[in-house]
Amino acid sequence: MVMYNQFLKPYMAGHPNSRILYHEFGPFEEWSYVVVRWLGGKRVQTMKDEGKLVFLTKDNRASMDRLLKQGYFDIVVSAFPDQLEHMLSDTKAMKAEISPPGYKVYYVKR
Structure with a gap:
């Protein structure tokens, strides 16, 4: 998670x-939020409150899929890209100097 945050x-x-x-x-679908919030501080909480950082959960999956296909997001970060590949037809892999182990990052095509 630290590599992801870096x-x-x-x-x-x-x-x-x-x-x-x-x-x-993650467990209880809150693990990512808790860790990212802890590492990122108030700015991350503000981004979440403003809808700039959204965590995909089982409950919001359909609406996030719709927003992704509409181009709402600029990047997608996935710890489980194999689960998400079918949703990412409008994206391309993003090269990063720091590649979080086990994560895949995508640009959203416009």
Whole structure:
């Protein structure tokens, strides 16, 4: 998770208005939020409150799929890309200097 955060912090600094979809089904579907919030602080909480950082859960999957296909998000970060590949036809893999182990990051094509 630290590697993921090392990637995301510089991205967010350079793209302050980006909208990020974060995909990981952790325990109770809150694990990602708790860790990212703890590592990212108040700014991450503000992004979540403003809809700039959204966590994909089983409950919001249909609406997030719709928003993704409409181009709402700028990047998608996935800890389980094999589960998400069918939803990512309008994206391309993103090259990053820091590649979080086990994660795949995508640009959303416009």
